Amino acid sequence: MSQRIEQRFADLGQAGRKGLIPFISAGDPLPEATVAIMHTLVAAGADLIELGVPYSDPVADGPTIQHSSERAIARGVGIAQILGWVSEFRLTDATTPVVLMGYLNPIEIYGHARFADDASAAGVDGVLIVDVPVEEAETVALLREKGVREIFLVAPTTTDRRLAAIRARAEGFIYYVSFAGITGASQLDPLAVRARVEHIKQGGSIPVAVGFGVRDAASAVQVAESADAVVIGSALVATLAAATSRDAALAAAHAFLAPIRAALDQAVRR
Amino acid sequence: MRYASANTNEQATNMSNRIPVSDFHAYPDAHGRFADYGGIFMPETLMPPLEELAAAYLAMREDPAFIAEFERDLKHYVGRPSPIYHAERLSAKIGGAQILLKREDLNHTGAHKINNTIGQALVARRMGKRRIIAETGAGQHGVATATVCARFGLDCIVYMGAVDIERQKINVYRMKLLGAKVVPVVSGSKTLKDALNEAMRDWVTNVADTFYIIGTVAGPHPYPMMVRDFNAVVGREARAQMLEQYGRLPDVLTACVGGGSNAIGLFHAFLNDREVAMVGAEAAGEGIASGRHAASLSAGRRGVLHGNRTYVICDDNGQITETHSISAGLDYPGVGPEHAFLKDSGRARYVGITDDEALAAFHELARTEGILAALESSHAVAQAMKLARELPKDQLILCNLSGRGDKDVHTIAAREGIEL
Numbered sequence: 001m002s003q004r005i006e007q008r009f010a011d012l013g014q015a016g017r018k019g020l021i022p023f024i025s026a027g028d029p030l031p032e033a034t035v036a037i038m039h040t041l042v043a044a045g046a047d048l049i050e051l052g053v054p055y056s057d058p059v060a061d062g063p064t065i066q067h068s069s070e071r072a073i074a075r076g077v078g079i080a081q082i083l084g085w086v087s088e089f090r091l092t093d094a095t096t097p098v099v100l101m102g103y104l105n106p107i108e109i110y111g112h113a114r115f116a117d118d119a120s121a122a123g124v125d126g127v128l129i130v131d132v133p134v135e136e137a138e139t140v141a142l143l144r145e146k147g148v149r150e151i152f153l154v155a156p157t158t159t160d161r162r163l164a165a166i167r168a169r170a171e172g173f174i175y176y177v178s179f180a181g182i183t184g185a186s187q188l189d190p191l192a193v194r195a196r197v198e199h200i201k202q203g204g205s206i207p208v209a210v211g212f213g214v215r216d217a218a219s220a221v222q223v224a225e226s227a228d229a230v231v232i233g234s235a236l237v238a239t240l241a242a243a244t245s246r247d248a249a250l251a252a253a254h255a256f257l258a259p260i261r262a263a264l265d266q267a268v269r270r
Numbered sequence: 271m272r273y274a275s276a277n278t279n280e281q282a283t284n285m286s287n288r289i290p291v292s293d294f295h296a297y298p299d300a301h302g303r304f305a306d307y308g309g310i311f312m313p314e315t316l317m318p319p320l321e322e323l324a325a326a327y328l329a330m331r332e333d334p335a336f337i338a339e340f341e342r343d344l345k346h347y348v349g350r351p352s353p354i355y356h357a358e359r360l361s362a363k364i365g366g367a368q369i370l371l372k373r374e375d376l377n378h379t380g381a382h383k384i385n386n387t388i389g390q391a392l393v394a395r396r397m398g399k400r401r402i403i404a405e406t407g408a409g410q411h412g413v414a415t416a417t418v419c420a421r422f423g424l425d426c427i428v429y430m431g432a433v434d435i436e437r438q439k440i441n442v443y444r445m446k447l448l449g450a451k452v453v454p455v456v457s458g459s460k461t462l463k464d465a466l467n468e469a470m471r472d473w474v475t476n477v478a479d480t481f482y483i484i485g486t487v488a489g490p491h492p493y494p495m496m497v498r499d500f501n502a503v504v505g506r507e508a509r510a511q512m513l514e515q516y517g518r519l520p521d522v523l524t525a526c527v528g529g530g531s532n533a534i535g536l537f538h539a540f541l542n543d544r545e546v547a548m549v550g551a552e553a554a555g556e557g558i559a560s561g562r563h564a565a566s567l568s569a570g571r572r573g574v575l576h577g578n579r580t581y582v583i584c585d586d587n588g589q590i591t592e593t594h595s596i597s598a599g600l601d602y603p604g605v606g607p608e609h610a611f612l613k614d615s616g617r618a619r620y621v622g623i624t625d626d627e628a629l630a631a632f633h634e635l636a637r638t639e640g641i642l643a644a645l646e647s648s649h650a651v652a653q654a655m656k657l658a659r660e661l662p663k664d665q666l667i668l669c670n671l672s673g674r675g676d677k678d679v680h681t682i683a684a685r686e687g688i689e690l
Binding site: 066105130135153162 | 316317318321457458467474475477571572573577582587588589590
């Protein structure tokens, strides 16, 4: 059973560093570049990779990730192909955790038992299903049995009663949504985030990653003051979308992430 | 694992058929489930407001003051009760069973949709929410929402697919006249499902002061229950009218099913009357075999869309696919979870009616009875005509004429090559 997520956060804690989690839509901008982009992101300082599973009706996503999903869907990208990419990534990277992020219907149609088996076999470490709240978590309980971590969202609207239920169930890390809104919006309020993250961390030892609204080195550093890790999605996806070749996509991925890694490490040392 | 099985209609049907249903009025359960269907599949940000809404609504539905307020507006503002009309000339022409029409087209704003929007606007007002959002396909729910927002002095924003805006221009202008802001949705297929996505994105962003009035019996709990409750007045009224006018219940009910709000509205009061058969008419578009249809129950598979588990139309990767119907109001790739439950339990059956069959029924009703039915409702009329041909003269078919057809005259003229 994989312990990659726990190991990674333990290593970060010992080193006194903050985790950097880039999100990319699997298959965008070019399906043949996805595995290479994942390796490039690791080389540029990623600690964990979130791989978006495209879905036709992403209600929590803003235009950047919507359009990215539409492009991937137009190229026929689906779960089987994405799990193949994770297997390929694992051939040369045995330590970087990979978390799939998406919506329930593609998994429902793939089949829950088959998905749990295949995701585990491919080397997927965790799954975050945006439209599966803790109440409906039994729907994907087979993942847990196969050692794939169930990652849950916590939002600014989450009540303490709900937070307790999520903490009791959550594995790997908690993904805190920094504001009530959709991905890619710019409503980040660092002070409010700090208060909420500290509140979430009071109840236990599970690491907290913060996403939504983190777009560059400055916002990453602000969020990392309280969070264990920062997630950067839309800004990276938009950068990659402009690339017209595989090499351009890899260069763009590295150029985007490396300065954020450097700023995070420097901020911690200060 | 409850849901681990493969997604075939046969398996789903067999699984649920093992569970005999003693009381159809006992659904949904506290989690919003209709046996295997329904539930709350939503992002965490919206879970607390959904919990708040469910708690508030559960209290209101037992509150005599709330019920009285709702019924007062149904009577004096909507104009209820709507009559049951015996379509004698149509029935005689077919020569079989008698077709009776529940005239929801005579309601204020011209469709059953106002029953639900009055109810939800009252809930919103009691919860102190002044900003109303809604999605609309044909524009009927948008008009009904804009109407009640004007009536109650609430701000109104309606999301509508760019494709639907083009084919329902009159309703778009009607909403604007009523003071609503209509926001075109250009994502995805630019139709009803995308309007719903965009309304949810608005809600997740403006969750503190906004109330989302969903127009059909879909969405996350408590919407399928709440929208059903507000439309169930149709069946309650009809049941009493049948006993009064005919001394007995109808033999068959029929209604069109897109999301399914007018159908569940008619069916619900009769669900425990096992002798009353029920048939839902879905949009078969250009025919199920053509792939261009919106018949989720007849040709879809078990999945999750817009917060509930139900039958959906999607590809093998789980991507929701584009649907087609001549009627914008039926052009939706999901269906209310209670209908999925009624299908699997065998209590109701669901059949497809093509664009051509619906159009033929539209013309037949216009010529024999002087009624222009909405294209949505024309699917139900077509099914009632089919049933009438099969059944003896003394049988009674009660058909929900859920809306009037004025909004569709441009669509029909364009299809028939007539320039207005």
